[in-house]
Every structure is written in structure tokens, then in C-alpha cells.
Amino acid sequence: MMATKTELMQLPGTAPGRNGVEIRASLGGRGGFYRSYEVYQRQRVKESTYLINARVFLKPEFLRDPYPALKLMRENYPFYRDWVGNCDWVTLYNDVTSIFVDDANFETRAKAWFYGMPGFGRDLREELPVLWAFASGIDRHVVPIAEELIAGLKRAGAPDLATGVFDRLDTYLLAAVLGLPRDDWDTFARRYRAMMEGWHWHPSREQDGKDAIARLSTYFAPLLDARRAVPRDDLLSALASGELESGPATAEDVVATLLEGDGDTLRGSLINMWGLLLSNPEQLADIRGDPSLAKRAWQEGLRHTTPVLTAKRFARQEVERFGRLIPEGGLVVCSGASGNRDAAIFDDPDRFDVRRKDLCYREPRGQYRADGLPAGIAFGPGRPSRYPAVPEDRPRSLYAITRDAAVAVSNLILAELPGLGLAGAERPEPFCRWPGDLHLYRELPVTF
Amino acid sequence: MPTAIIERTDIPLMPIGEAYDMGRAPDGKPLFDPRIFDSREFARNPYPYYRILRDHYPVYHDKLHNCFYLTRYDDITTAYMDDEGFNTIPKGASNPVLGNTQLELSGVEHRRRRNLYGQHLVGNSLNARIPAIERLASEMIIRFSGSGADEMATENTAGRRTVELGKAFANEFPIRVVCQVLGFPEEAQDKFFYWYYSMMTGLGGSETARQGLEARQDLEDYVAGLVVERRANPTFLCDNDGNSMGEDIISKLSRTQIDGDWLSVEEVTSNIALIVGGGGETTRGAILNMWYLLLSHPEQFAAVRADPSLFQQAIHETLRHSSSIGGQPRHTSYDITMRGVTIPGGSLVNCVDFSANHDDRVFKEPERFDIFRDDLYTGKLIRNGYDAEGKHSHMAFGVGPHLCPGAWISLQESILGSEVLLKHLKNTRMNLDRMPKDINGVTLAPIGGGAIRELWIDFDA
Ligand code: HEM
Numbered sequence: 088m089m090a091t092k093t094e095l096m097q098l099p100g101t102a103p104g105r106n107g108v109e110i111r112a113s114l115g116g117r118g119g120f121y122r123s124y125e126v127y128q129r130q131r132v133k134e135s136t137y138l139i140n141a142r143v144f145l146k147p148e149f150l151r152d153p154y155p156a157l158k159l160m161r162e163n164y165p166f167y168r169d170w171v172g173n174c175d176w177v178t179l180y181n182d183v184t185s186i187f188v189d190d191a192n193f194e195t196r197a198k199a200w201f202y203g204m205p206g207f208g209r210d211l212r213e214e215l216p217v218l219w220a221f222a223s224g225i226d227r228h229v230v231p232i233a234e235e236l237i238a239g240l241k242r243a244g245a246p247d248l249a250t251g252v253f254d255r256l257d258t259y260l261l262a263a264v265l266g267l268p269r270d271d272w273d274t275f276a277r278r279y280r281a282m283m284e285g286w287h288w289h290p291s292r293e294q295d296g297k298d299a300i301a302r303l304s305t306y307f308a309p310l311l312d313a314r315r316a317v318p319r320d321d322l323l324s325a326l327a328s329g330e331l332e333s334g335p336a337t338a339e340d341v342v343a344t345l346l347e348g349d350g351d352t353l354r355g356s357l358i359n360m361w362g363l364l365l366s367n368p369e370q371l372a373d374i375r376g377d378p379s380l381a382k383r384a385w386q387e388g389l390r391h392t393t394p395v396l397t398a399k400r401f402a403r404q405e406v407e408r409f410g411r412l413i414p415e416g417g418l419v420v421c422s423g424a425s426g427n428r429d430a431a432i433f434d435d436p437d438r439f440d441v442r443r444k445d446l447c448y449r450e451p452r453g454q455y456r457a458d459g460l461p462a463g464i465a466f467g468p469g470r471p472s473r474y475p476a477v478p479e480d481r482p483r484s485l486y487a488i489t490r491d492a493a494v495a496v497s498n499l500i501l502a503e504l505p506g507l508g509l510a511g512a513e514r515p516e517p518f519c520r521w522p523g524d525l526h527l528y529r530e531l532p533v534t535f
Numbered sequence: 536m537p538t539a540i541i542e543r544t545d546i547p548l549m550p551i552g553e554a555y556d557m558g559r560a561p562d563g564k565p566l567f568d569p570r571i572f573d574s575r576e577f578a579r580n581p582y583p584y585y586r587i588l589r590d591h592y593p594v595y596h597d598k599l600h601n602c603f604y605l606t607r608y609d610d611i612t613t614a615y616m617d618d619e620g621f622n623t624i625p626k627g628a629s630n631p632v633l634g635n636t637q638l639e640l641s642g643v644e645h646r647r648r649r650n651l652y653g654q655h656l657v658g659n660s661l662n663a664r665i666p667a668i669e670r671l672a673s674e675m676i677i678r679f680s681g682s683g684a685d686e687m688a689t690e691n692t693a694g695r696r697t698v699e700l701g702k703a704f705a706n707e708f709p710i711r712v713v714c715q716v717l718g719f720p721e722e723a724q725d726k727f728f729y730w731y732y733s734m735m736t737g738l739g740g741s742e743t744a745r746q747g748l749e750a751r752q753d754l755e756d757y758v759a760g761l762v763v764e765r766r767a768n769p770t771f772l773c774d775n776d777g778n779s780m781g782e783d784i785i786s787k788l789s790r791t792q793i794d795g796d797w798l799s800v801e802e803v804t805s806n807i808a809l810i811v812g813g814g815g816e817t818t819r820g821a822i823l824n825m826w827y828l829l830l831s832h833p834e835q836f837a838a839v840r841a842d843p844s845l846f847q848q849a850i851h852e853t854l855r856h857s858s859s860i861g862g863q864p865r866h867t868s869y870d871i872t873m874r875g876v877t878i879p880g881g882s883l884v885n886c887v888d889f890s891a892n893h894d895d896r897v898f899k900e901p902e903r904f905d906i907f908r909d910d911l912y913t914g915k916l917i918r919n920g921y922d923a924e925g926k927h928s929h930m931a932f933g934v935g936p937h938l939c940p941g942a943w944i945s946l947q948e949s950i951l952g953s954e955v956l957l958k959h960l961k962n963t964r965m966n967l968d969r970m971p972k973d974i975n976g977v978t979l980a981p982i983g984g985g986a987i988r989e990l991w992i993d994f995d996a
Contacts, residue, residue: 129801130631132752135745142573145599147541171573173601173883201598205877288598290566291558298561402881414624416866416881418601521542522599529539 136164141171150519153396153526154437157425166409174399174418175411180426182409183464184455186400186419192408193400193419198286198346202297208343211326211336215480217344220325222482224264225492232259233496237503246510248365248500248531249358256496257354261345266321267310278303282342283351287523300342307338352465353489355394355525356385357496362517362528363388363439365509370441374501381497383448384441385490390463391439392517393424394525423464424526432461450486504535546574548974551981552902554583564591569599579973579983581861582902585890594876602864602883603876606890608897608930610873612920614865614886615935618642621865621884623937632734632747633812634805638937645936651791652784652810655716655772657943660781663774668712668948672704672955675711679703680959680994689969691996697966700990701823704952709818712948713811718770718783723757730754731811755804758785762800765789784810810941818945820859820986822952825850827987828857828904830965831979835906843957846950849906851913854931855892856904859986862887863933889984891930898927916942966991 130136143149143156160167160178167176177183186193199207211217236252236259243251258276267275278299285296311327315335318324326336326344336344364371364384374380402417413419428436434445447460455462477483483491500507509515510532517528546568547555555576558566565587571577577584588595588606595604605611614621618641630639637648654660679698690697710731714724730750737747762785769786771779782790788803798806829836829849839845862885869880878884893901898910912921912928918938921928932939939945956963969991971980980988 129634130748132745132748135631135748137742137745140742145544145570145573147544150541171600203596203876288569290568294558294560294566401879414866414881416879518541520539 130168136167138163139167141169144169144172145522150522150524151516152518153424154428157422157428161425161429166411169420172418172420174420175413176397177409177419177421178425178429180429180432180461180464183421183423183426186408186421187398187464188454192403192406194403196399196401199343201286201288202293202300204297204300207300208337208339208341208346209333210347211331211333211340211344212348214331214333216325216328216330217322218482220322221264222488224322225260225488228260228263229492229495230499232256232263233499234503237499241503246533246535248361248533249528250530252500253354253357253361256357257351260353260492261350264322265341266314266319266323271306275303275306278306279345280351282346284524286346289521289523292521300346303342303345304338307341311336311338311341349395351525352394353492355527356389356465356489357493358528358531359392359394359517359526360385360388360493360497361500362515362531363392365507365531365533366514367439368508370439371507374441378498378501380441381494381501382490383443383446385493385497386446386448386463387439387441387443389465390427390433390446391437392526392528393427393463393465394527395465396424396519396526397422426464450484450490504533507533507535510534544570546571546576548576549580549583551580551973552583553580554587567592567595569597572597572600577984579981581889581984582893585887585893588887589890589894589896593874594878596876602885603878605873605884605886606894608891608894608927611862611886611888611891611930612934613873614884615863615933615937616919618645618936620868620871621886622868623864624866631744632738632751633808634751634801636802636805636809638809641936647793648806649940652787652806653940654781655784656940660772661944661947663780664716664772665947665951666775667715669951669955671711671715672708672948672952673959675704675708676952676955676959694995695993696996697969697991697993699969700826700992701819702989704956705819705822705990708822708952709945709948710811710815712818712944713814716772716784716944717807717810718765718772718785719807720761726757727754727811731815734808735812735816751804751808754808755800758804758807759800761785762789762803766797813939814941814945816986817859817941818948821850821854821945821949823987823990824857824859824982825853825949825953826956826992827965827982827990828853830963830992832904835904839906840957843954845906846953847946848911848913850946850949850953851929852904852906852908852911855898855911855929856901857982857986858888858892858929858931860931861889861984862891863937888930888933916946960992960994962995963992964994966993 139156139159149156157178160176165177165179165182167178169176177186197205197210199205233252233256236255240246240248240251255276258279259272261279262272262275281292281295281299282303283296285292285294285299287293307323310323314321314324314327318328323341325331326341329335364374370384374384397420400419400421402413402415402419404415406413427433430436432445433443445460447457447462449457451457451462455464482488515528515530515532517526519526520529549555554565556565557568557571560566567584567587571584585606588604593605593607593610595606597604605614622641623639623645637645640648655664680696689699707728710728711724714727719727730753733743733750734747734754737743737745737750765786766789769782769790771786772781772783774780781787785803785807788798788806791798825846829839835849839849865884865886867878867880867882867884871878871880892898895901898908910925910927912926914921916932916938917928918935920934928934932942967979969989971988972978973980
């Protein structure tokens, strides 16, 4: 009898594995196979990437303005092997989005994993009661908090929109939504920020972040107990309640949920939007005339000066993409900031233009597009909605919630601060303080 | 309100043996900044930083460079011995230039290829080639030490001659030895040196990467013709009496079939590149580092002078103290937990041989160079390493299935070459004026991670 193909491949003590490559029987299960090197392409002369030196990603010039290097990669090496960072960079819009929607092949690792604390707490963001409490909390608190901060700005000697308003807005809002006592907001804000900045790689920030995580966990424990005893109308009560499918939250679950959510994107998107508007006064005037443009300005700002430059995805298994074999566990650095400046997608992509016609202004659905138009790629607000229409039992998406909050705050600024403009002659520029940091305007001194 | 700024990344240059302060955790544990790996400070002074990793982060997750580091002798041994869990898929920056070779294989595939030419580098074959190696060394050394060899010396004053030992001898010697066993045609050896140096400086990610790839391509084009020729007419290696000892390595590779296919020109070229790449710089570094260390420890040099058989101990202690290869990359085949840290499957794990060799859990006072130390094994190399009677083998050649197959021949080269040097050079001492200086411009540049750049010596003419 003829042996079947599988039988032929099967040596004693081995089993046919993925792609027909043998797996040692002793290893079984996940991985543990020998892969012939013949499948890995060696870089050829034509593929040499000498126009760019991977060390640039750690240099101040890149931290200040990453766009020239990203453009160079898009145009020459859209799938760029970075030997220093042991990763591949993906920089074209369609390539970046194709990886973001490909959960089957690419995994997002939790920030807790980067902290070296795998298994720390549960991320409860997807629980319905949590989503509802979050959405309604933001809707309720965003305007009063923005009003308070803007009032403070008006009193300030040297008013600064970034440090005075936006730097506090997201953390105060989170604190209010959670239902924390007003006196604790500043401490919470400091710890939250330390936690969100510590997971990347930076040793002292990591230390501060771990410290903040420990302190926040201690801090939330008694509050959760109190809410379990006497529930209120806030996110902590929703987390403490028995309504969660996976059981009520512990203090660590609360911290993990905060850590994994990119709550500070509200801040990043607002700072950059206003940094751009203040640097383009004619467009600011335009918006004043037509407040419906605020939403567009927010979306265009996120596109043009994207706070999160890159996001990391790890190949779940060996997978071929872009003509290359990405080995299991391979890190793909996806640059949304670069995709957002892809000239094949956006006309004159380096121009900030709140009236841009080729950017999708609705919430994108599914594949980062709606109405046939591409959406800007932004991380904090989450990926495009999975739902063709928002189901009745769900609040609107995180994207919509963040956007609406940003628009509400912006409209308030327009109304409260007539004649708003940059103070001083110096034009502020966004930058990252260290590799992996958000790319943001750090200061926006203003007059009004 | 403090003004946000771009963080400076300049890393201070420290006295050799001291790490700069990267901050501390509240419990006193030193923090570790992965930016150090890209710094000039680290290149010249790596050992105190590896000590921090060994003592406080034996499995260190470097998130900036997306990899893990193993730094303790025991853990590295575990990883090298476990070629199922720690596999060798292509990954290194050398890969574009060197190509895929047995370095990147595991299991059956690895053994089949390793056995192709391993025999030429060890045992009886090697013994039979010793006279040829010795002859080559003598020829090269007489060129600059013999009478009438004045033009080789940089300085030649009454009774004193000055040379840079690398240029005069150690840079080329190992490559010539390897060319012989490869059977690389004499007439192409000059071109070969050019290809070799371009490839070595053109490893992935460097500015000269394109040059490296071009050199590799040129070599491949040349090898293509050679393969056809040798497949029809193999050439042979001979012992001292002119008896054939079998096909040279290139002939062997050209005439090998695996699973019914000839090895491709690509693969033959990669193997040539690996053998020369693996045997050139490394052995050069071993010879120069040994002479540098001996000359800066005059009492030990005097002992070797009195009894040249001590070169055996000296070369092993050199490779322990200052090997020329930092370590080897591996990839985890599945999730592996070591010392409480789970390394996900598919992660790059750098096993730092430098650090294993300076692990004071194994070698006492590891920073001290001492050819008489009693905790270093200096006998015949053993694939699985040596650990008995308080002695350990060093990690410079790795251990386990990928143990350097060139270890035996490179030890012979270093020892024979040094013996010939000793014989021909009278009253050798370092020329301190000409030696490269450290940043301060006063003290000698340290060996750091790798090989000494230049070794200037004076000897009596
Ligand atoms: C002092 C000199 C040398 C040092 C320190 C050295 C070091 C090493 C090390 C550490 C490895 C292990 C790689 C691994 O574990 O992945 C290795 C492998 C190798 N070395 Fe050497 N080497 C030296 C000289 C040589 C010479 C002279 C040759 C050739 C003539 C050579 C050819 C090779 C080859 C072909 C491999 C790959 C072995 C395999 O993957 O199975 N080396 N070497």
C-alpha cells in the first residue's frame, strides 16, 4: 500500500507539525519544533537598508521629529528589520492596520507583562457593567471638571493649556468616574501617570511605576470594601459589585483595568490637537466660526501628530507577511504615526487641515475605514468597533466616548477663552522625552 | 512646574571595573539601564555591568532591545545544552552577511552538516597538519624578525625593533591557516582578504552593511565557479609527507549531497564565510589578548618564557579572562521559566559567555588574570564542559552541540604561533607610547568586550 504524505513525513518518534515540519514527540503541544533554516530569507544586496541606521530610533532627533525617518522607511523599507531593537517595523497605513486587525496571528502583550508581573490582576474593561459605568461617568463629569480647570487657567499668572488643563483633565476625570474623594485626586493623578509611564523599559520609571501600582492597590482595597457595603453611582461600585461575569473585582483588578486601558490618550489627543490649532491660527479661527469642526480637528490632530508613535505586536506563530517569514514570538513594531502620514492614503499628509476631505469622520467600523475613507490610526480610543451598529445593551465605543469628551472640552475652551492664542514668540513643538514615550506638545503657554 | 525635556542619554565613562550608578530600588537593589548596551562605556568596560546582571537580574528582560540576557555560568550551560528549548533559528545581525549555516540548525539537520568537515579541525587530521601550521607561522614571523626584515618594522633603532603584532602576524595568520584547510585557491587569497574584512565590518545594522552584503555576493559569485570545478576535480589536503588526508573542506562541501540535493552555492558560501568568520577575528583576538595580558603581567610572562608549555594554561586563562566573542543568541522554542522569570516562546535570549567566564560562583576573583589559577580546567576540550575537582572549563568556545568545532585548531594556532614568536623575538616588551590609550589619554585602552585593537611591541633585533 502506498504511504500517505503524512506517513512519509513522519519519522519514528516525531509527529507532523505545523507546515509539515516535524515536532519531537517528546515536546508535543505548543512549539518545540526544529525549523530548517532554508525557509528564512537572507537579506540580499538589493534589500540592504543602509539609508537608515536603527540607532536613530533612540536618538534625540527621532524623539523630536520621527517623521523624516518614518517617511524614509515607508518609501524604501516598508518592512524594516531593526537589528538593534530586534524587531521589524511596519510603516505603511494598510500594513499597520492589517496587523492591528489580525488577532489570530498577532498578540498584544499586557502592560503587566512588560512590568514583569504577568498575571497581575484582571483586565475588566470588557465587562458590560464596567463599560456602562465608565461611559456614563465620563459623560457626567467631563464638563464640570473641564470648567473647573479652565477657571483655574483664567486665574493663573502664566496660563498654560497643556500643563494647566490637559495634563490634569484625564486623571481628574478618571478619579471622578471611579468616585474617589476629591482630596485624593492629585495623589491618584501622580500615581496613575507613574504607572502609565513605567512599563516601557526605563529603569527608574519602571521602579516608580511598580511603586505606584503597589500603592494604588493598597489604596483601592478599603474603598472597594466600602462600595460593596454601600454602592454608589460610580465605576468603583460597578467593579465591586457582584454583577461582573467574572466575579467582583479585587483592588489589583482595579489597578490592572486602569493599567491596560489607555486612559491617558484623552490627554494626548487634546494636547496635540490644541498644539496644532494654536500653531495654525487661521484654522483655529475657522473652528470658532463653525464649532462642528471641533470633531474634525480632533480627528485630524490625532492623524497628523499621533501621540502613540508605535504599538507592539508579537507573532503568535510563524507567519508570512510582506514577503517575509516572521518567526513565532517575533516582534512587529507597527507605527500608526507613520501610517497616518502615508501619502498613498492621505493627500499631502504632512499638512494639518481640519477640513481635509480624505479622512473618515465617522467612527470607523471593522477595517479602519468608513464611507470608503480611511480613519486615522489612534491607539488609546481602541480599535475600530467590531459592531456594524452599536448593540442596544452596550454603551457607545471607547472611541466615541473619548472623542465626545474631547469635543466637549474643546467647545468649552472655545467658548470660555475668546482670543486664545500662543503666548510668546516661540512656537512649541511636540517631542518624546525618551524612546517609547508619547509624542506630545509638553507646554502650550497661551493668552486670551 | 518643571520643564519637560528630552532626556540625555550620555553615559559617563567610568574607571575600569566600576559601574556607573543607574539608580536604586528602595530595597537597595541597583537598577539597570538597557541603554548601556549601546554605549561606548560598555564596549570598554562591560564586566561590572554583567556583575550587576548576574547578582540581581540573572534572567534580565531588556525591553528596549526586545531580548533576554542570561549571565550566570550555570544558566548559560543549561541553555546551551538544551538545544530543544533554546533553538538557533536565524536571528543574529551577522546572518545577512554570513548566511544560514549550521549555527542556525538544531537536531539531526545540525549534526549532519557539522559532521561534514569537523574532522579537519580536530584529532589525527589536525595533528598531521601541525607542521604546516608551524611552517606558516615561522615564515610570517621571520618576515619581520629575521635579519634583513627591517622594512616590516615601524621603528628600527640600534638594537630595537618595533612592530604592531596584529599587522605583523596575528591578523592574517589565522585566516591563512583556515584558507589552507578550506582549500581556498592561493591566487584568490588577496581578494579573499578584502571580502573577509568587508564582511566582518558589514554585519547587519551597521552603516557598512551594504558593503558587507556586496562582499558576500562577490564571494558567492566566485564560489559558484569553484564549486563546479571541485565537484568534478576535488582537491586534497596533505600531511607533512605529502600523503593525502582526504578532500579539503571546499571540495567536501561541493561534493556533498543532503537528501539527494547538492549543497547549494549559497550554502557552501555561507559555510566558508562561517568558518573564516568564526576562525579569523576570534583567533586573532585570542593571540593578541594573550600577549597583551602576559606582557602586562611580567612575572607570568617570565614563567612562560622559562617553560613554554605553560602557553596551554595561558591561552585558556586568556579565553576565560578576555575572550574575543561575547556570547551567543538563542531563541526559546516554548515558554521557559528560569529563576522565576518566564521567557515566552520565540524570545531572543542572549547567553553572555563573557559573563559566564567572570561568574565568581565559578571562578574566584574573576577579574584577575592568573595562568596558575586552580579553578580553571585547561585540559582536552570536552563537548559537555568540565566540572570536577573544583575546576570548570571556560565558556569561550560555548558548550554542548554547538561547541566550537574550531576550538582545537585555534588553540593549536595560538600556542604554536606563540612558541615561534617566543623563539624569534628576544626580550619582548610592550611599547607603551604607541599603545592605544583609554579616554583619559593616559592609561592603556582596556581590552573591554572583544579583542585588543593593536598590540605594539619592542624586541631586541
Ligand atoms: C579563539 C578562537 C575561537 C573562539 C573564541 C570561538 C568561539 C566559538 C563559539 C563560542 C561558538 C559557539 C556558537 C554557538 O554556541 O552558537 C563557535 C562556533 C563555531 N566556530 Fe568557533 N571560535 C574560535 C575559533 C574558530 C575557528 C578557528 C574555526 C574554524 C576553523 C571556528 C569555526 C566555528 C564554527 C564552524 C562554529 C559553528 C559550530 C556549530 O554551530 O555547530 N571557530 N565558535
